Amino acid sequence: MRRKAAVGIVFLLLGLLMPAAAQAAIPAHALVGYLHASFANGSGYTRIADVPDDWDIIDLAFAEPTSTTSGELRFGLCPAAECPNVESEAEFIAGIKAQREKGKKVVISVGGQNGQVRLTTAAARDAFVSSASAIIDKYGLDGIDIDFEGHSLSLDPGDTDFKNPKTPVVANLISALKTLKAKYGNDFVLTMAPETFFVQLGHQFYGPGPNGSADPRSGAYLPVIHALRDSLTVLHVQDYNSGPIMGLDGQYHTMGTADFHTAMTDMVLTGFPVAGDAANVFPALKPEQVAIGLPASPSAGNGHTTPADVRASLDCLTKGSGCGTYQPHGTFPALRGLMTWSINWDKFGGWEFSKNFASYFG
Numbered sequence: 001m002r003r004k005a006a007v008g009i010v011f012l013l014l015g016l017l018m019p020a021a022a023q024a025a026i027p028a029h030a031l032v033g034y035l036h037a038s039f040a041n042g043s044g045y046t047r048i049a050d051v052p053d054d055w056d057i058i059d060l061a062f063a064e065p066t067s068t069t070s071g072e073l074r075f076g077l078c079p080a081a082e083c084p085n086v087e088s089e090a091e092f093i094a095g096i097k098a099q100r101e102k103g104k105k106v107v108i109s110v111g112g113q114n115g116q117v118r119l120t121t122a123a124a125r126d127a128f129v130s131s132a133s134a135i136i137d138k139y140g141l142d143g144i145d146i147d148f149e150g151h152s153l154s155l156d157p158g159d160t161d162f163k164n165p166k167t168p169v170v171a172n173l174i175s176a177l178k179t180l181k182a183k184y185g186n187d188f189v190l191t192m193a194p195e196t197f198f199v200q201l202g203h204q205f206y207g208p209g210p211n212g213s214a215d216p217r218s219g220a221y222l223p224v225i226h227a228l229r230d231s232l233t234v235l236h237v238q239d240y241n242s243g244p245i246m247g248l249d250g251q252y253h254t255m256g257t258a259d260f261h262t263a264m265t266d267m268v269l270t271g272f273p274v275a276g277d278a279a280n281v282f283p284a285l286k287p288e289q290v291a292i293g294l295p296a297s298p299s300a301g302n303g304h305t306t307p308a309d310v311r312a313s314l315d316c317l318t319k320g321s322g323c324g325t326y327q328p329h330g331t332f333p334a335l336r337g338l339m340t341w342s343i344n345w346d347k348f349g350g351w352e353f354s355k356n357f358a359s360y361f362g
Contacts, residue, residue, distance in 0.1 A: 024103030029361040030056035031354060032191070032236055032291055032339035033346065034109060037092075038062055038078055042299065043344035045083035048095035048106075051343055054354040057105045057191065057234070058343070059145045063135055064115035071117070071124030071176075073110060073131040075139075096139055105189050108135050109145035117152045119172035128176045133183065143189030143233070144180060146173075146224075153198060153224070154216040155207030162206065162274055162282065165223035174227045181231045191234045193293060193339065194221040196242040200267050202282065204246055206275040219274065222282055229285060236291040236339035239264050240303030248272060249326060255303035259326045261292050261313040265335070266328040269317075287334035296340040297349035307356045310338075314360060337361065 035051060036043065037060045051058055063075040078086050087095065096106050110132070111117055119125045132144060156167040165171050181188050202219020209218075225235060239261050244252040247263035248270060254260055271284040294310065295301040305313075316323035320331040338357050340346060346353045 026105060027056055030291065030337040031357045032057040032059065032234065032337070033343035034059045034061045034341050036061055036342060036344045038076060040078055040082035043348040045078055045085055046344050046347055047087045048092055049098060051099065052354065053102065054358050055104065055343060057107065057189070058099060059107055059109040061109045062112035062115050062147065063108050063110045065117050068116045069118050069120050069124055071119050071127035073128065073135060075108060075135050093139055096141065100142065105142040107143040107145050107189050107191065108141055109147050111147040111149060111152060113149055116150050117148055118169045119176065120168050122172065125172035125176045129179050132180060145191040145193060147193040149195060151217065153220040155220050157208050157212055159207055162223040162226055170220065170223050174224055177228055189233045190228065190231055191236065192225065192232065193236055193238055195238045196245050196264060199237050200245050200264050202274050203267065203272045204276060222274065226282065232289055234291050234336050235268065235285060235289055236293040237264060237268065238293045240293065240295045240301045242303060247326060248329065253326065256305050258309040258312040259324045261305065262316050262323065262328055263326045265290060265292055265317055269332050270329040287332040288336050291336045291339045293339040296342060296346035296353040299348065300341050300345035307352065310356065311360060
């Protein structure tokens, strides 16, 4: 009796000491979705406890800074006036715990369309780390998602080497994320959701360019991705709200098509010359680090792609079959999966997106 009780106590203590993140790995093929937690929109509010089991990584949208350059993040649930069915904070925390106990990863997403974050100083960097940690600890989260859009990231004139960035907003973000990774350890989930402008456009333009005439935001995510590639869980570039982007075939591809997703994904899986310089190549990421980012429905954003075209792109990338005009530079069966904006919009659309993912990957 005593021995059995002692063993039971040991396992109980191990369960308390071991975070949920260490108890279940992200599936080989994962579905990532954003959950509108701090605001309302036309898709309606969905409680964290009501997120279906199809979702493997749940990004809580959004933590936003107190000011553009403060670095100090704030996160709170949608006000009841906007979201009449919002849960209490205690219910929200319990819902996160329940999702994690099922093996799901729940992370805080920082930024979004309205949350401009520019870490211009060391003080802002430190405030970012401390406030992000406070949110992660308060809600019992698995990590962080960086969804910097707009003018959050840009490159200063003369900052031309993505391997050694000098621009403060870039260098300070890298430093902050490395600090968070070191604090929370190997199980810390780090995802990123840049727009194509900040990643694949870097194949043509990087920062303001030698004449200072290009957009300084062009390719500005590349040094962040590169510096953190050994810590990066999943990169899911937003293949939406995008202009035409040149692929590795020298042709421009337009969002909403199978070829666009194939070409954009192939670029990060193959690597590409930065600003057209064959001597300065952004190295390929591992397939298991890459997912395709898509709108869940036509209402969710520009660039919605039909389920048939999504499946065609997946077939092309993972099986080498059914490719369109763009031919990828390999077959990538370990491609991690799909990301969508958003879980709320997928619910609004009758769960079409997640059902198709589940039927494709099983």
